[in-house]
Amino acid sequence: xxxxxxxxxxxxxxxxxxxxxxxxxxxxxxxxxxxxxxxxxxxxxxxxxxxxxxxxxxxxxxxxxxxxxxxxxxxxxxxxxxxxxxxxxxxxxxxxxxxxxxxxxxxxxxxxxxxxxxxxxxxxxxxxxxxxxxxxxxxxxxxxxxxxxxxxxxxxxxxxxxxxxxxxxxxxxxxxxxxxxxxxxxxxxxxxxxxxxxxxxxxxxxxxxxxxxxxxxxxxxxxxxxxxxxxxxxxxxxxxxxxxxxxxxxxxxxxxxxxxxxxxxxxxxxxxxxxxxxxxxxxxxxxxxxxxxxxxxxxxxxxxxxxxxxxxxxxxxxxxxxxxxxxxxxxxxxxxxxxxxxxxxxxxxxxxxxxxxxxxxxxxxxxxxxxxxxxxxxxxxxxxxxxxxxxxxxxxxxxxxxxxxxxxxxxxxxxxxxx
Amino acid sequence: xxxxxxxxxxxxxxxxxxxxxxxxxxxxxxxxxxxxxxxxxxxxxxxxxxxxxxxxxxxxxxxxxxxxxxxxxxxxxxxxxxxxxxxxxxxxxxxxxxxxxxxxxxxxxxxxxxxxxxxxxxxxxxxxxxxxxxxxxxxxxxxxxxxxxxxxxxxxxxxxxxxxxxxxxxxxxxxxxxxxxxxxxxxxxxxxxxxxxxxxxxxxxxxxxxxxxxxxxxxxxxxxxxxxxxxxxxxxxxxxxxxxxxxxxxxxxxxxxxxxxxxxxxxxxxxxxxxxxxxxxxxxxxxxxxxxxxxxxxxxxxxxxxxxxxxxxxxxxxxxxxxxxxxxxxxxxxxxxxxxxxxxxxxxxxxxxxxxxxxxxxxxxxxxxxxxxxxxxxxxxxxxxxxxxxxxxxxxxxxxxxxxxxxxxxxxxxxxxxx
Numbered sequence: 001x002x003x004x005x006x007x008x009x010x011x012x013x014x015x016x017x018x019x020x021x022x023x024x025x026x027x028x029x030x031x032x033x034x035x036x037x038x039x040x041x042x043x044x045x046x047x048x049x050x051x052x053x054x055x056x057x058x059x060x061x062x063x064x065x066x067x068x069x070x071x072x073x074x075x076x077x078x079x080x081x082x083x084x085x086x087x088x089x090x091x092x093x094x095x096x097x098x099x100x101x102x103x104x105x106x107x108x109x110x111x112x113x114x115x116x117x118x119x120x121x122x123x124x125x126x127x128x129x130x131x132x133x134x135x136x137x138x139x140x141x142x143x144x145x146x147x148x149x150x151x152x153x154x155x156x157x158x159x160x161x162x163x164x165x166x167x168x169x170x171x172x173x174x175x176x177x178x179x180x181x182x183x184x185x186x187x188x189x190x191x192x193x194x195x196x197x198x199x200x201x202x203x204x205x206x207x208x209x210x211x212x213x214x215x216x217x218x219x220x221x222x223x224x225x226x227x228x229x230x231x232x233x234x235x236x237x238x239x240x241x242x243x244x245x246x247x248x249x250x251x252x253x254x255x256x257x258x259x260x261x262x263x264x265x266x267x268x269x270x271x272x273x274x275x276x277x278x279x280x281x282x283x284x285x286x287x288x289x290x291x292x293x294x295x296x297x298x299x300x301x302x303x304x305x306x307x308x309x310x311x312x313x314x315x316x317x318x319x320x321x322x323x324x325x326x327x328x329x330x331x332x333x334x335x336x337x338x339x340x341x342x343x344x345x346x347x348x349x350x351x352x353x354x355x356x357x358x359x360x361x362x363x364x365x366x367x368x369x370x371x372x373x374x375x376x377x378x379x380x381x382x383x384x385x386x387x388x389x390x391x392x393x394x395x396x397x398x399x400x401x402x403x404x405x406x407x408x409x410x411x412x413x414x415x416x417x418x419x
Numbered sequence: 420x421x422x423x424x425x426x427x428x429x430x431x432x433x434x435x436x437x438x439x440x441x442x443x444x445x446x447x448x449x450x451x452x453x454x455x456x457x458x459x460x461x462x463x464x465x466x467x468x469x470x471x472x473x474x475x476x477x478x479x480x481x482x483x484x485x486x487x488x489x490x491x492x493x494x495x496x497x498x499x500x501x502x503x504x505x506x507x508x509x510x511x512x513x514x515x516x517x518x519x520x521x522x523x524x525x526x527x528x529x530x531x532x533x534x535x536x537x538x539x540x541x542x543x544x545x546x547x548x549x550x551x552x553x554x555x556x557x558x559x560x561x562x563x564x565x566x567x568x569x570x571x572x573x574x575x576x577x578x579x580x581x582x583x584x585x586x587x588x589x590x591x592x593x594x595x596x597x598x599x600x601x602x603x604x605x606x607x608x609x610x611x612x613x614x615x616x617x618x619x620x621x622x623x624x625x626x627x628x629x630x631x632x633x634x635x636x637x638x639x640x641x642x643x644x645x646x647x648x649x650x651x652x653x654x655x656x657x658x659x660x661x662x663x664x665x666x667x668x669x670x671x672x673x674x675x676x677x678x679x680x681x682x683x684x685x686x687x688x689x690x691x692x693x694x695x696x697x698x699x700x701x702x703x704x705x706x707x708x709x710x711x712x713x714x715x716x717x718x719x720x721x722x723x724x725x726x727x728x729x730x731x732x733x734x735x736x737x738x739x740x741x742x743x744x745x746x747x748x749x750x751x752x753x754x755x756x757x758x759x760x761x762x763x764x765x766x767x768x769x770x771x772x773x774x775x776x777x778x779x780x781x782x783x784x785x786x787x788x789x790x791x792x793x794x795x796x797x798x799x800x801x802x803x804x805x806x807x808x809x810x811x812x813x814x815x816x817x818x819x820x821x822x823x824x825x826x827x828x829x830x831x832x833x834x835x836x837x838x
Contacts, residue, residue: 105814157821291813292741313747314740318733322711327801328732331750336818382746382814394710395524395801399755402576407826 020046023064029071037103039096043067056099057091074104079299079374083367093369094343097377105383121261121307123240127213129259129307134214138193143357144348149193149220152255152286153338153386163344166337171199174252176411177330177390178284179400180204184249187211187275189241189268190256194221194234201233208234209248211241244271251275251283257320258288258310265315269324276326282392282414283326288338289313289387297374304371313387326391329399334386335379342376439465442483448490456522458515462486475518476510493523498718498793502786512788513762516796524800540680540726542659546632548678548726553633557612562776563767568612568639571674571705572757572805582763585756590618593671595830596749596809597703598819599623603668606630606694608660608687609675613640613653619671620652627653628667630660663690669701670694676706676739677729684734688743695745701811701833702745707757708732708806716793723790732806745810749822753805754798761795 023046031041031048040055041048043064049055061067066086069077081087089096121129134151141149146164154166155173174196180186182205191197191210194217200206212218218238225231237243241256241264251272260268276283288310295301296308311319313331321328349372352358358365378384392399392414400412442465450460450467459474460467462483468474480486485505488496500506508515540548553570560568565586573585574592593615599605601624610616610629613636619625631637637657644650656662660675660683670691679687695702707729714720715727730738732750740747768791771777777784797803811817811833819831 102814157823159820291744291746312737312741314733314737317736318731322731322733325710327710327752327754327804328750328806329752331747332822333746333748333818335746336820385746387747395521399752401578401755403751403822404576404826407823 020044023067024048026064026067026071030067030074033071033074034100035103035107037099039099055091057089057093057096059096060088060090062086062088076298076302079297079303079367079370082370083303083363085362085366093373094346094376094380097374098380101377101381101383105381121264123213123242125307126240126259129305130212130214132306133304134192135216138216138220140359141193143352144345148195150195151192153288153334154341154344155334156337156340163341163348166341166344167195168199171196172203173406174254174284174286174388175200175204176406177388178250178252178282179411179414180206180250181411182206185209185247186250186252187244187246187248189244189251189253189271190259191217191221191236192255193217194224194236196252196254197221197234197236198225198228198230201230202228206233206250209237209244209246210234211237211239211244213238213240241271242267244275246275247277248275249277249281251281252286253284254286256287257285257316258308259305261307261309262311262315262319265311265319266323269320269322272320272324272326276393278393279396280398280414281396282329282390282398284391285316285320285387285389287311287316287387287389289316289385291382291385297378300371300374303367310384313385313389316387316389321389321391324391325394327394327396328389328391330388330390330403332388334388335382335384338384338386339376339379342372342379346372346376439463442486443467445483445486445490449486449493452490452493453519454522454526456518458518458522474510476508476512476515478515479507479509481505481507495717495721498716498722498786498789501789502722502782504781504785512792513795513799516793517799520796520800520802524802540683542632542661544726545659545678548724549631549633551725552723553611554635557635557639559778560612562771563764567614569614570611572707572753573760573763574753574756575759582760582767585760585763586614587618590615591622592825593673593703593705593807594619594623595825596807597669597671597701598831598833599625599669600830601625604628604666605669605671606663606665606667608663608670608672608690609678610636610640610655611674612636613643613655615671615673616640616653616655617644617647617649620649621647625652625669628656628663628665629653630656630658630663632657632659660690661686663694665694666696667694668696668699669703671703671705673703673705674707676704676735677708677727678724680726680728681730681734681738684730684738685742688739688741691739691743691745695812697812698815699817699833700815701748701809701817703810704735704739704806704808706730706735706806706808708735708804710801710804716797719790719793722786729803732804732808735806735808740808740810743810744813746813746815747808747810748818749807749809751807753807754801754803757803757805758795758798761791761798765791765795 023043027041027046027048038050038053038056040058042058043061066081145151146167150167155170156166157169184206186200186206186208188197188210191212197208197210201208218236221236225234290310290312293312296310301308353365398414400414405412442462446460446465446467457469457472457475459477461477462480482505485500488500564570565583569586574589575585576588603625605619605625605627607616607629610631616627616629620627637655640655644653709729709731712731712734715729720727772784817833824831
């Protein structure tokens with residue numbers, strides 16, 4: 001990982017005090033790169049404490065190379081070095097990451113979007129990207145997701161819900177926003193393990209076509225539909241969203257937009273435009289997003305979610321919904337709920353890891369721990385957002401009068417009052 | 420008005436049957452420009468009915484010049500010709516306009532944004548623009564607005580509310596979204612006759628600085644504050660939004676964004692950025708908008724709202740809130756409520772006109788009737804939207820957990836749950 005950095009000899013002819021001065025200097029370099037964060041940095045006997053605040057955690061480097069890598073490129077190098085065990089966080093991992101994000105944000109250390117090559121999202125590439133992350137095996141995800149394997153932001157309303165119920169509350173929140181009524185047709189783009197599709201069919205009596213490029217997820221969803229005797233009303237298609245055909249009353253996509261990349265905005269807009277009934281159609285996009293355009297953390301993009309790009313809300317509206325001919329009806333930012341969801345996932349993950357159930361190697365487990373903690377910190381600091389965007393074709397007459405029914409346990413009523 | 424059109428002699432040497440053939444041909448030209456609308460067109464003895472549908476109204480031209488003007492430039496010429504009484508709508512005015520808008524929209528007959536010179540919005544120009552519309556006299560507006568002179572979209576929740584109550588419900592909806600608590604400071608940009616500022620002070624115990632460039636409105640608001648013994652807690656400043664200074668807990672602007680023009684987006688963003696407390700601040704923009712960038716109807720811009728530009732939601736987010744460093748928390752589209760508000764205003768206006776109370780000349784009254792009916796049609800057809808956008812500084816920790824309190828009669832709670 002660190003081959004591009006010029007190696008600093010670990011055991012060299014340099015005298016100990018000189019080595020220590022070098023370590024201390026590198027620690028100062030790093031601290032100055034990160035900015036004013038309540039963090040302590042340590043390498044062997046050299047320790048750098050933050051001035052006049054209590055540190056929330058200590059970043060301890062196992063060797064000088066790891067430290068040097070971070071000085072050169074903190075965003076990319078940190079993840080690999082942590083996964084390799086060459087950096088330890090002594091103290092709360094989320095708090096440490098949160099402190100670092102806030103400090104970096106305050107310094108405006110945001111890489112330019114344009115400088116970040118994202119690669120093209122061909123269908124083959126999209127399939128590979130999904131495979132890399134989602135085909136790690138149901139057994140792995142079952143260890144730390146809820147029982148229905150819903151791998152997107154939950155909705156803790158009321159706040160005391162546990163993860164299982166908060167995921168069901170999310171599924172209902174989505175269905176109620178769409179105001180689904182029995183007999184309607186729904187297209188779902190990116191259906192994961194099928195929980196939302198099956199929930200819509202079972203609880204709202206609709207007919208669903210659900211698309212997903214992950215072979216394992218589609219197989220799982222089909223088996224579950226069979227088991228629950230719902231397969232007559234739901235069709236799981238192993239197919240890219242660009243292959244979606246046919247009309248529907250409602251279009252829904254939960255957690256896919258952040259994977260289509262910027263070159264996917266126009267094709268997605270075309271799909272929404274041709275799918276939705278121009279008069280009574282409506283749709284919902286639920287996606288991780290940003291307050292302004294900015295690439296995803298380089299390490300996450302490389303190691304965890306290849307090809308991912310969480311779009312700014314302005315991009316979603318101007319580059320997806322405008323060309324799709326849609327009118328935005330409602331936007332809800334569920335950022336605090338994703339921070340909570342990630343905490344719940346991580347707690348389950350850690351319990352499973354402590355019980356020796358996670359499998360894979362230590363490097364994988366450490367990478368996963370960092371990904372979950374880092375994502376929680378990103379939602380806590382506002383580096384990431386979670387947008388639920390409800391829309392309907394421009395000029396359509398079916399529109400909800402009020403959002404009140406959502407909070408009275410029924411769904412939005414999609415009809416323009418004639419009065 | 421029609422001096423740029425080459426005059427067609429009304430009484431000419433042309434024989435009657437030839438004149439009639441010319442009229443019929445011009446009617447067909449107009450019908451083909453507008454597209455498939457259920458409208459009948461008539462000039463003298465020539466009548467053109469829509470094929471195979473019942474017309475909702477008849478556009479009757481008093482003279483050939485009015486018809487020719489419309490054929491050349493329907494968007495601009497219609498308003499003046501209607502105001503001058505050279506076009507009559509026989510049938511429901513709103514239904515006729517709605518039909519025309521839908522037909523024009525279906526044909527994609529949307530003038531390019533770039534081709535429309537908007538003029539610069541200097542402070543002097545902004546003052547003049549406001550004066551043109553808002554300084555027509557309180558007596559005039561009192562005839563058809565609610566008793567508090569709230570000249571923005573009302574909120575009919577529950578749907579049976581009358582206009583007075585729906586305006587109070589709107590003021591409360593705004594205050595509750597902002598989650599105002601006693602002792603907080605609020606800046607209001609573009610305060611109209613002061614109803615919201617006074618409501619916030621009286622009902623929510625906050626301290627308000629409210630800005631407006633309309634001399635008459637500010638004078639009215641100050642007098643009302645005196646009368647209600649609230650002047651110690653509210654300050655009305657006759658000043659452009661660009662002159663807003665000082666920090667506040669909440670920033671609110673209802674019905675101003677559509678007047679600042681595209682060249683006002685950056686200065687408004689700067690104001691929001693410097694106003695809001697980075698941690699506990701929050702703001703709300705309530706504005707007429709669009710589903711995509713598109714200039715305001717040329718006649719409305721020339722005769723009713725000089726300098727106005729209703730921005731697309733994507734523009735508001737990308738050109739105002741992103742540079743302002745804000746995170747979008749919630750967006751609600753109240754389009755159907757503005758259609759209802761406009762209907763209520765127009766009914767009151769017509770009653771006042773029938774009772775001879777409106778004053779001004781017939782041309783003014785007809786122009787105003789058209790403006791109210793046309794705006795209602797624009798909201799009904801989705802040519803215009805009404806966005807309430809709630810936001811908070813990016814990275815702030817104060818965020819509402821759920822929108823539920825809005826529907827339980829309390830306000831949003833702006834605090835990040837620590838759990």
